[in-house]
Amino acid sequence: MKILSNYSLKHLNTFGIDANADKYIFYTSEDELKSIIESDQVRDIPVLILGGGSNLLFVSDFNGVVLHSGIHGxxxxxxxxxxxxxxxxxxxxxxxxxxxxxxxxxxxxxxxxxxxxxxxxxxxxxxxxxxxxxxxxxxxxxxxxxxxxxxxxxxxxxxxxxxxxxxxxxxxxxxxxxxxxxxxxxKQPGFILDYGSLIDEVNKLGEITLENVRQAVINIRQSKLPDPEEFGNAGSFFKNPVISFTQFLDLQNSFPGIPYFIMEENSLVKIPAGWLIEKCGWKGKSIGNAGVHHKQALVLVNLGNASGNEIIELAERIETDVFNAFSIKLEREVNVVGF
The missing domain is CATH 3.30.465.10 (Uridine Diphospho-n-acetylenolpyruvylglucosamine Reductase; domain 3)
Known part of the structure; x- marks a missing residue:
């Protein structure tokens, strides 16, 4: 177990935002976690459960206790x-x-x-x-x-x-x-390969095997998504919106090339948020030190020393433009802390 005060979380969030926690506790077993809770160290104060920090955006320091799991196996x-x-x-x-x-x-x-x-x-x-x-x-x-x-x-x-x-x-x-x-x-194959370009990428690698499906997914993701070591990011910043089939048909009349994925017996349709954002002209654009990735518009990036508030400002501008253009409200996938 490790307990530290006024601890920097910059290296523990993939956006690379510089934020401190009043207290940081790293535990390596369920028994250690149990002793932390029973010692009242987390009673009546804000608690943040931290994993890999890949779905977090800090807009301020965290005035509470961060619990960070080191339970392996x-x-x-x-x-x-x-x-x-x-x-x-x-x-x-x-x-x-x-x-x-x-x-x-x-x-x-x-x-x-x-x-x-x-x-x-x-x-x-x-x-x-x-x-x-x-x-x-x-x-x-x-x-x-x-x-x-x-x-x-x-x-x-x-x-x-x-x-x-x-x-x-x-x-x-x-x-x-x-x-x-x-x-x-x-223990037996049951591949799902009909989403996006996955089957095409698998076929480039040869036979349909477990190893080739994994490698195909890796190839596609790495071709689209930035390395957090180069540009801080949290992967997909927004969820892909799910709309009614009626709303989709209306949109398809105005935008015949709109990509889509039909869900739940044709009653709902998922639309790629990245396509909506790109259509609004945001792909590759930036505001200050916060930007939209030039290969995948669904990913917002820290171009240098961006603050969490800069990234939020960019997200809000994107949300407004998408709603005005498509009447679709984007929902954030990341967990904003301190907003």
């Missing part, structure tokens, strides 16, 4: 001819888990390759990419309540998963700390 808890269930520590780097699953011949996580962040954040955000959401492979989630350190286990159905949504962002927000996530992975 991948353990098989059930194994048969068809599938395997694994228990994974919340502090495990997400892509390390994906690589481990592919190396072991387990199917289900490959489309989620090189998404930044840690395992503990995956169910909170219900991360997703290329037609797959993490809810498709989660079995249950384990952790502690902040009020009394009592233990919980929440099943997949109880997690109330939706598009980039879960119970951990609604009724349990700020109430619990996730310590372990259980995943149920297949």
């Amino acid at each position: 991948v353990e098989k808890v059930q194994d048969n001819d068809q599938e395997v269930t694994i228990r994974v520590g919340s502090g495990v780097v997400w892509d390390d888990l994906v690589r481990w699953s592919v190396d072991n011949g387990f199917y289900g996580l490959e489309n989620l390759s090189i998404i930044p962040g840690n395992v503990g954040a995956a169910p909170v955000q219900n991360i997703g990419a290329y037609g797959v959401e993490v809810k498709d492979v989660i079995d249950k989630v384990e952790g502690l309540y902040l009020k009394d350190a009592s233990h919980f286990v929440i099943s997949r159905d109880e997690c109330q998963f939706d598009y980039r949504q879960s119970i951990f962002k609604t009724s349990l927000k700020g109430e619990v700390v996730i310590t372990y996530v259980y995943f149920r992975l297949k």
Whole structure:
């Protein structure tokens, strides 16, 4: 366990925003976390649960306690001819888990390759990419309540998963700390390749294999997304908006080339937010030290020493222009802290 005061979080958020926390606590086991909660170090003060810092934007210092998981380990808890269930520590780097699953011949996580962040954040955000959401492979989630350190286990159905949504962002927000996530992975192929250009990229690599699907996802993401070491960013800043089929048909009349993905038996349609932003002329543009990435308009970047407020100002300008042009309200995917 490590406890530090007035601690800089600049190296712990992928936007690279310079912000301090009143107190920073790094723990490496559920027992350590339990002792922290029971010692009243987090009672009646703001608490921020920090994972990989890949979905955070600080607009001010954090006047409270940051809890940062260092719980590691991948353990098989059930194994048969068809599938395997694994228990994974919340502090495990997400892509390390994906690589481990592919190396072991387990199917289900490959489309989620090189998404930044840690395992503990995956169910909170219900991360997703290329037609797959993490809810498709989660079995249950384990952790502690902040009020009394009592233990919980929440099943997949109880997690109330939706598009980039879960119970951990609604009724349990700020109430619990996730310590372990259980995943149920297949031992037989069941690829999902019909999203975007994924199948074309896989075909370039040869046969449709677990390794080639992972590599195809990596190739596509790396061709579009900036390296946080070069330009601070949090990946997709906005969610892809989901609209009614009627609204989509109206938009399609005005914009025949609009890309889309039909959901839920043709009743809802997902529109790429990056396309909307690019159509409004923001791709590659900047305001001060905050900019829109020149390859992927869905990604806002720190071009130098941007403040969180500069990035928020840019986001608000984009939101206004998209709404005025398409009557679609963009929703932020990042968690803004201190706003």
